[in-house]
Structure formats: C-alpha cells, structure tokens
Amino acid sequence: MSNSKDKFFDYNLFKRLFEFIKPYKFVFFGLIISVVLLAVLSAAVPKLTELAIDDSMTNKDKEGFVFYVTLMFGTLIFQTIFQLLFMYYASWLGQSLVKDVRVNLFNHLLSFKMKYYDQSSVGVLITRSVADMERIADIFGQGLFMIFRDLLTMAVVFGVMLYTNVKLSLIVVLMLPILIYATRIFQKYMKKAFEEVRSEVSNLNSFVQERLTGMKILQVFTRESIEFEKFKTINERHKKGWLKTVWYNSFFFPIAELFGSVTIGLVAWYGGLNIGVTSSVSQGVLVSFIMFIPMLFRPLRQIADKFNTLQMGMVAANRVFKVLDTTSHIDDSGTQLAEAFKGNIRFDKVRFSYVEEEEVLKGISFNVNAGETIAIVGATGAGKSTIINLLNRFYEIKDGNILVDDVNIKAFTLQSLRNQIAVVLQDVFLFADTIMSNITLDHPEVSEADVISAAKEIGVHEFISSLPNGYQYNVKERGVMLSSGQRQLISFLRAYVTNPSILVLDEATSSVDSHSEQLIQDATDKITKGRTSIVIAHRLATVKKADKIIVMDAGEIVEQGTHDELLKKENGYYKNLYEVQFLQEKVA
Known part of the structure; x- marks a missing residue:
C-alpha cells in the first residue's frame, strides 16, 4: 500500500x-x-x-x-x-x-x-x-x-x-x-x-x-x-x-x-x-x-x-x-475432502501459544479412538478449549501434528474439515433471526422436517413449540429473548442436526439449569453413540461416563484414565479436583 x-x-x-x-x-x-x-x-x-x-x-x-x-x-x-x-x-x-x-x-x-x-x-x-x-x-x-x-x-x-x-x-x-x-x-x-x-x-x-x-x-x-x-x-x-x-x-x-x-x-x-x-x-x-x-x-x-x-x-x-491487504488467513492449501470421519484423533507433541514466548500447550500428545467419548478437565487456563480451537484449525500450531484418521488435518480443505466437527460452546451466540434460521444457519441440506425430528429426539420440541410462532420465533440480537439454558439447547440442536463425525461439547452444561442439563445429557447419550466425542467440563459429574478422561494443568497432560482409575490414584490431580467439587456440592 x-x-x-x-x-x-x-x-x-x-x-x-x-x-x-x-x-x-x-x-x-x-x-x-x-x-x-x-x-x-x-x-x-x-x-x-x-x-x-x-x-x-x-x-x-x-x-x-x-x-x-x-x-x-x-x-x-x-x-x-x-x-x-x-x-x-x-x-x-x-x-x-x-x-x-x-x-x-x-x-x-x-x-x-x-x-x-x-x-x-x-x-x-x-x-x-x-x-x-x-x-x-x-x-x-x-x-x-x-x-x-x-x-x-x-x-x-x-x-x-x-x-x-x-x-x-x-x-x-x-x-x-x-x-x-x-x-x-x-x-x-x-x-x-x-x-x-x-x-x-x-x-x-x-x-x-x-x-x-x-x-x-x-x-x-x-x-x-x-x-x-x-x-x-x-x-x-x-x-x-x-x-x-x-x-x-x-x-x-x-x-x-x-x-x-x-x-x-x-x-x-x-x-x-x-x-x-x-x-x-x-x-x-x-x-x-x-x-x-x-x-x-x-x-x-x-x-x-x-x-x-x-x-x-x-x-x-x-x-x-x-x-x-492484511494476510491473516489459515493456510487452506489442503486438497483432500473430509467426508465422513471414522473419528480417530491423535495429537502428537503439539505446541501452541496465543502470544509469542507464552506457550499454552507444551508438547501434548494423546489419542482418541473412533467412537470414544473423552473428557478433558482441568483448571481455568489449563489449555482445554485451546485443543478444540486447534482441532478446528482456528489457529495454527507452533509445532507438532494433529491427525484425524491418520491424516494430518492440514491436508483437508478447511470447509470440509469443519463440516465434520460440530461444536457446542459455553458462550452461545445466536443471531437476530428465527430459531429455525439459528439452528440451520440457512444450510440448504437441513430441512425444517429434519430440525423438528431432531428436536423431538432430544426433547426440546415442546419448549420451542410453546414459544410465539414456534420455530419462527425471532430471538433478537444475541438471543436475548431466551434464557441461557434455552440458548444452550438451541446451540445443542444446531450441532445435532449437522450429523457430525466428531462432536465437541465445550462447557456445554455449565450455564444451564438442572432440567436443561438433563435434556442435554439425554441428547448427549444419543448423539455420542458410535461417534467420537470430546467433552470439556469444569463440573466433573458430567464426565463420569467418558471412556477416557484427560487431565490438564498449565498446558500439559498430567493424568489420563477412566473416572474410576483416576480416583484410585493417591494424591492424584483428578482425585483432588473431584473431592473438592463433591464437598462443595454437598455443602451447597
């Protein structure tokens, strides 16, 4: 210029x-x-x-x-x-x-x-x-x-x-x-x-x-x-x-x-x-x-x-x-189309930092087998959500490799990769539009019948139908016309209708009431069946059923195993987290 x-x-x-x-x-x-x-x-x-x-x-x-x-x-x-x-x-x-x-x-x-x-x-x-x-x-x-x-x-x-x-x-x-x-x-x-x-x-x-x-x-x-x-x-x-x-x-x-x-x-x-x-x-x-x-x-x-x-x-x-003239794009030179993943995920010595010289992930490695549900837990700032950002290629890694079905994710086109990964975030963003548009995001392959059928399966059809104009109800800017729990349910349904190969729940139940959480838990059981799923949560009660739990601290993996295996570790990081939360809930 x-x-x-x-x-x-x-x-x-x-x-x-x-x-x-x-x-x-x-x-x-x-x-x-x-x-x-x-x-x-x-x-x-x-x-x-x-x-x-x-x-x-x-x-x-x-x-x-x-x-x-x-x-x-x-x-x-x-x-x-x-x-x-x-x-x-x-x-x-x-x-x-x-x-x-x-x-x-x-x-x-x-x-x-x-x-x-x-x-x-x-x-x-x-x-x-x-x-x-x-x-x-x-x-x-x-x-x-x-x-x-x-x-x-x-x-x-x-x-x-x-x-x-x-x-x-x-x-x-x-x-x-x-x-x-x-x-x-x-x-x-x-x-x-x-x-x-x-x-x-x-x-x-x-x-x-x-x-x-x-x-x-x-x-x-x-x-x-x-x-x-x-x-x-x-x-x-x-x-x-x-x-x-x-x-x-x-x-x-x-x-x-x-x-x-x-x-x-x-x-x-x-x-x-x-x-x-x-x-x-x-x-x-x-x-x-x-x-x-x-x-x-x-x-x-x-x-x-x-x-x-x-x-x-x-x-x-x-x-x-x-x-x-700003060149701030993720490299989209991949030529392989990601159609339907089996769901094998591997992080191999991945390093990443949002700011130079301040590593968020310090060479982490782990495997997720196809169809497994894994949970990632740890304190705030441990690097849990960063893993999801890197899997979707929202950021470029500093070193290491991320593979899905033994193929480096850089080999896939960005659009096809992200089409196979559905994410439900803690901070739900809804556009000033109808519920139907917020669910389908105007995707031509998702029909109204598909949405209604999916809503019935996960138990939110009744809630949506009770609103004025039902699925055509305008939620206004950022979804202010709905409660946080209702927005979360809409977000979950939005992920569900895409029929993803990989499902990610990032603190998806942290801001919902017990009734909404139960609906999401029931839906999670359905959608994760036979599908690779990654659950990130602070509330450890939501990850008990996971096939494997990855425990993170300060950008490193400190423990891995099932819920029962991790509880058996003397002075284990996960065990301490679980006991503290359990006592807090008991007092409450």
Whole structure:
C-alpha cells in the first residue's frame, strides 16, 4: 500500500479502485464524455450572450436577437439534461463500485483467522465496512468527476476568454495564482484534518459498540458515570476534529469569494473605461467576461470543496485496502475432502501459544479412538478449549501434528474439515433471526422436517413449540429473548442436526439449569453413540461416563484414565479436583 499522506491524488490507490471500475467502464467513459460536453455547454452561454448584444441588440436586429436567445435556451436545456445524467450516473458508479468492494471486504473478513479478531476492534471493522465505504462512493459521486468537470470547465472558459480579449484575460490571470496558491494550502490542511476526523470516528464507533454490547456489565458494576465521562472525552475529540475542517472552510471560502468579486470589479472598471475607445472591448465582451469570471472562480472554490470529499474518500479507501491487504488467513492449501470421519484423533507433541514466548500447550500428545467419548478437565487456563480451537484449525500450531484418521488435518480443505466437527460452546451466540434460521444457519441440506425430528429426539420440541410462532420465533440480537439454558439447547440442536463425525461439547452444561442439563445429557447419550466425542467440563459429574478422561494443568497432560482409575490414584490431580467439587456440592 502506497503512502498517500500529503498527496493531492494518490495514483496507486486510484489504480486499485479502477480495478473495480472495469465492469462499469462504459459508464465511466460515458461520464468522461459528459464532462467534456458540460464544459463546452457552460462556456457557450456567455459567448452567445456576447453575440446577442454585439450583433443584434446594438444593431437592433430583432430576428438575430431571437435566434441567439433560442440558441441559449436550447443550450441550457441540453446542459440541464447532461447535468442530470452526469449527477445520477456518477453516484450510480460510486455505489456500484462500493458494492463490489464491500463484498470483497466482507469475504476477506470471513476468512481471517481468530487471532486477527482477538487483536482487532469490532467497532473499527464496522467503520471500515460501512462508513468508510460511503466515503469511497463519494470519490466518484461527489469528488473525482466533479473536480474533473470543474477543471475542464475552467480550461474551456479561460480559453474562450483569451480568444475573446487578451487584456481582460490578463487581469483575471493576475488574480488566479493567488487563489490557486490559497487553494493548495487549504487542501494540505484539510487532508490532515480529515485523517484526524476518520481516526476519531473509528474510535467513537469502537467505544460505543463495545459499551452497548457490554451494557449489562456496566450496570452491574455501576460504571455508568465513569463510562459517560469517557464518552464525553472521546466525543469532544471527535467534535474538535470536525471543527478544524469547519474552520478551514470558514476561512477559505470568504477569501475565494473576495478574490472573485475584486476580479469582476477590476474587469468592469477597465472594460467600462475602454468601451468604445478600443475595438477590443464592447458591451457584449464586457458582459460575457462578467459572466465568465464566476464560471472560472466558482469551480476553483468548488474544487477545494470537492477536494475535501475526495480526500475523505481517499483516506477511507486507504484504510479499507489496508484491511484487504492484511494476510491473516489459515493456510487452506489442503486438497483432500473430509467426508465422513471414522473419528480417530491423535495429537502428537503439539505446541501452541496465543502470544509469542507464552506457550499454552507444551508438547501434548494423546489419542482418541473412533467412537470414544473423552473428557478433558482441568483448571481455568489449563489449555482445554485451546485443543478444540486447534482441532478446528482456528489457529495454527507452533509445532507438532494433529491427525484425524491418520491424516494430518492440514491436508483437508478447511470447509470440509469443519463440516465434520460440530461444536457446542459455553458462550452461545445466536443471531437476530428465527430459531429455525439459528439452528440451520440457512444450510440448504437441513430441512425444517429434519430440525423438528431432531428436536423431538432430544426433547426440546415442546419448549420451542410453546414459544410465539414456534420455530419462527425471532430471538433478537444475541438471543436475548431466551434464557441461557434455552440458548444452550438451541446451540445443542444446531450441532445435532449437522450429523457430525466428531462432536465437541465445550462447557456445554455449565450455564444451564438442572432440567436443561438433563435434556442435554439425554441428547448427549444419543448423539455420542458410535461417534467420537470430546467433552470439556469444569463440573466433573458430567464426565463420569467418558471412556477416557484427560487431565490438564498449565498446558500439559498430567493424568489420563477412566473416572474410576483416576480416583484410585493417591494424591492424584483428578482425585483432588473431584473431592473438592463433591464437598462443595454437598455443602451447597
């Protein structure tokens, strides 16, 4: 990505944007033609006015005057039509391009590894996907083509002025360099101001998004006043950023207006003194120059204004392309399709760390035979959930190998691998959609009949049917309309209907009531039968039936065996955990 700082126009950045314009190249070149026609038509009206005055009014030629007025009227009509088409298709092109860029960005975000999201702000990514995209659309709808139109209009107008009267044109030329220099200074400061504005917008979006998501925590710990003060500080910085742009605009545009008025005055003074004295200045020429000068100076002011839009768009495009240029993907070079696993799993000396030099897994090795149910237990931070993350290839391991049915999981395509592994998490995420959509995730191969049949098998059909609209009940954002136990049941059913080769329950019963837990336990017995299953749990009572229990501590496996075998170990880690939990439950 090229550095666009202090550049009026970043060619490399626009070159990348032009790749998205290619499908709409006919519209793009049509707009270029429209710009040329608009510039010519704009200059034609003052010239026709000059001819009407000098050739017809002075000679009292009514027919000639009507002819010129008719030409002016027709020119204005064509100018209006082309202006309408130009404005519409410039915006259409911007929105079409942004649609394609947004699709690319979202597709890119979908493929990022979990580590990227661990280190990124959701609010900032939302800003990139929504607000920044609209600024990119403005590059074409309100910026680039407008600037090109204004520059070409200025060039055509000034060319006609020179052709008409050189001396009057020189008066205008004397004022132009000062205004051009002022415009360049204005552009430089506005670029810096808009970079600051975009940064503060991202900070504001990120802050608000996080606080709204965590509102319950803020209220539970009575942090409202503290967070309100933080918000006021961030909002104040946002306001100051915008006020800089307002100040620069307030300073520049009156100065530009002043230069235009002074130039008109000088032309009127010089032309008025010379009307009739020299043949080069006539009433028509003077009137046409008075009409030409705003057409020369106003575009220059508009260019400065549209430059603001262009700069905001360029800054936004630069930010979006930085995300698109981010290479944070799990290697998906595997070619083998994972269709139906037998379910043999082997971890061979696997090492992994979320942060460099802080190993979470320290060379662990274990085997799971096809059809077995194994449990992984241990204290918080022992590395239990990390095993599941690595099995699904959400993260890349540092060293060692993970094999399923004696094949390294890197040999499988990511999608086919994950299709064979169903995970039920402790923190259930439901989308703001119907229960049916949250269960099927709109998978075409899972029908409503399949869902209802599965729900009846595991005993949750009655609960879902009791809700308003049943399976079409909208659970709202993050499933807030359901209890934690009900959300967990929906999550379990979502895993069940996929008919996975490997089932993973990650603390799946830690936040449910006894009735829901019994439903899940009954369903677990059904779904795990003949299927490899991995159960991660703090509550050891839920893992007694496991074929094997793996006990972890600080990223290492300290014990393995059945429940009964582990209880027989004197001063065993598992035995101590079990006895402590048993005593706590007994006291409770």
